[in-house]
Every structure is written in C-alpha cells, then in structure tokens.
Amino acid sequence: MIPTQRTAEPAAPRTARAATAPRSASPRTSRRDAAAVEALVTAHLPLVGHVVREVAMRLPAHVDSGDLAGAGAAGLLQAARGYDEETGVPFTRYASTRIRGAVLDELRVMDLVSRGVRSRGREMHGVEDSLTATLGRRPTREELAGAMGVGTAEVDRRRAESGVTVSSLDAPVAGSGDGGEALARTWAEGLADERPGPEELALRAERMRVMGAGVAALPERLRRVVVGTFLEQRPLAEVAEELGVTESRVSQLRTEALGLLRAGMEAVLEPQRPAEAPVGVAARRREAFYADVALHAAAAGVGSAARSAQAREELAARAAAPVRTAASVAAVAAAAAVPAQRQAVRPAPWATRQALPA
Structure with missing residues (x-):
C-alpha cells in the first residue's frame, strides 16, 4: 500500500508544536x-x-x-x-x-466577636422584633426561646454575646460634675490604675518606719502626748489630766512634738543639710534628736543590714545603761554614807586629848 501524502506527513513533536503555536496573552x-x-x-x-x-x-x-x-x-x-x-x-x-x-x-x-456570634445575635433580634410587633410588648425569655426553638439558657447566652461592644480608649466619656457642668474624659483616663506602684509602696513603708523612729526618739513628755492624742485617739482633757497640765499646754506640747517629728524625718530622709557645728543649747539638742531619730530608723530597717544590727545593739546597750547607772549611784551613795556614820561615832581628837590625865 502506497501511503498517501496525508499519512506520509510525520507527526510534529509536542514540544515543537507547543513552541510554534501562538500563545494568547492572558489578561489575568x-x-x-x-x-x-x-x-x-x-x-x-x-x-x-x-x-x-x-x-x-x-x-x-x-x-x-x-x-x-x-x-x-x-x-x-x-x-x-x-x-x-x-x-x-x-x-x-x-x-x-x-x-x-x-x-x-x-x-x-x-x-472581637466572631461572625457566627454576630449572625446569631441578628437572628435573635429579628425574632424579638417580630414578637414585639405581634404581641405589642417585648417578649419574655420563654416566649423568645419558644419562637426560636431553643432553650432559655441559649437565649441568655446569645444576649450576653451580642451585648459585647468595642469602644476606643480615646473616646470621651461624658458626665456631670457637682455644679452640673459637663465633664469629659477618655476611657483611658477612667481605666487608669490609681493604685500605688512598688516604688511608691516602698517609699511609704520607709516613711512609716522613720516616723515610728521619730516618735520613739521624742522626749518622754512629748512622746506621751503624741501617743495619747494620735495613736490612742484619747481626748486632750484625759491626756492633760494624766500629765497634770492644762489642755492648752497639751496642745502646745503636741505642736512642739509635730515640729520635731517633721524636722527629724526631713533630717533622715533628706540629709542634704549644711554641715555646721551647732551653736547654742537648743541647736545641740536638735542635732542630738536628729541623730537619735537616725539611730532608731536604722534599727527599724532603714539602711543597710550591718547598720541596722549595729543600731539595735546600741539601743539595747542604751536601754540597759540607766539600770546600771542607778545601781552604781546607789552603791556610791551607800559607800559614802558609811564613812560619814563612822566619823559621827568616832570622838574628836581634841576631846580624847582632854580626857587624858595631865
């Protein structure tokens, strides 16, 4: 069989056909x-x-x-x-x-809410609006649950989910002041945490320790006034009767004690004071009080641990010192009384000489 011209044509390769075929530019x-x-x-x-x-x-x-x-x-x-x-x-x-x-x-x-939650909320509100138009009032939970074919718990859950709203922290919040004037502040200001931070709490605790040290360093009379009027909340008349003074004198003592406490706390918390030698008895007493407040504050934990231990030992030695001093004074007084008694009993030399025979 003689092949015809059509059958005699060889098939073009796929790669060549793909290369020679015109390619239409796809817009996509x-x-x-x-x-x-x-x-x-x-x-x-x-x-x-x-x-x-x-x-x-x-x-x-x-x-x-x-x-x-x-x-x-x-x-x-x-x-x-x-x-x-x-x-x-x-x-x-x-x-x-x-x-x-x-x-x-x-x-x-x-x-913040998913699309499914929003869809269920719109469905519930649509059924609620239809029941409101039919009944002439807002439907109850049971009526709404029956119309939707769900339980009352599902109605409550959908209401809670649809009630979630998103607001900007920079959005103003309107209010009214005491005089009726309009106030405006942002949500960020209203939600700001006004509680003290760790640093402020530490400073407050340190001030309280220094204040306690100042009260402990006050003279006995002033300390009794401060403790009675402020810490024990006793009336001035009772404190005045206990001290044997008038109420006005107790008020003066309290003012004096507050001034000393304020100055003593400033001397410990803000020690940037001029290093000058105290002149006069009053100045020396103030400097001694400031040093005493610093000592009590160190014993209470203000400062390093080494200084705190040293201050406690010094205060303990100071507390025991008056007892030993009183005992030594009594012993010295007794010892001094014995020679006096012996001297009173012993006859005078001139009397003895007169008693001798000539």
Missing part, C-alpha cells in the same frame, strides 16, 4: 506596569473615601475611619493590578467591589 496572568497602576490608583483614589463614608454610616462612632481608609486604599491597589479591560466591566464598579470587600475584611479583623 499578565501584570500591568507600575506607571499604569499608579495612574489608575491616583485617578480613582476619591472612590476610597466614598466607599468608606458609605460603610461608616452604619458603624458605631468608635470605629476609626483612618484604618478603614487604609484598607480601602489597599483594595484599590489590588483592583488596579488585577483589572481586565476585556471583561467590559467599568473599573469604577470593579474597584468599588474590591474596596468594599477590603473594608469589610478590616472590620472583621477589628471585631
């Missing part, structure tokens, strides 16, 4: 150059503001339009890169759809 796979995309985005940039304003009309006031505008601009850029003129769809309509979708995606990201 081709990419627009950067200059054309930029020109398209610049010309239709006002469309972003129009779509954002249209969507924001149904949104609460705390939603930031700037974030939505940024998402809309990103959607416009994607629309400019993927637009195909051969579809016959105007770019404005195509870009509006892409911009709206980008804005809605941004809203879903900003929402």
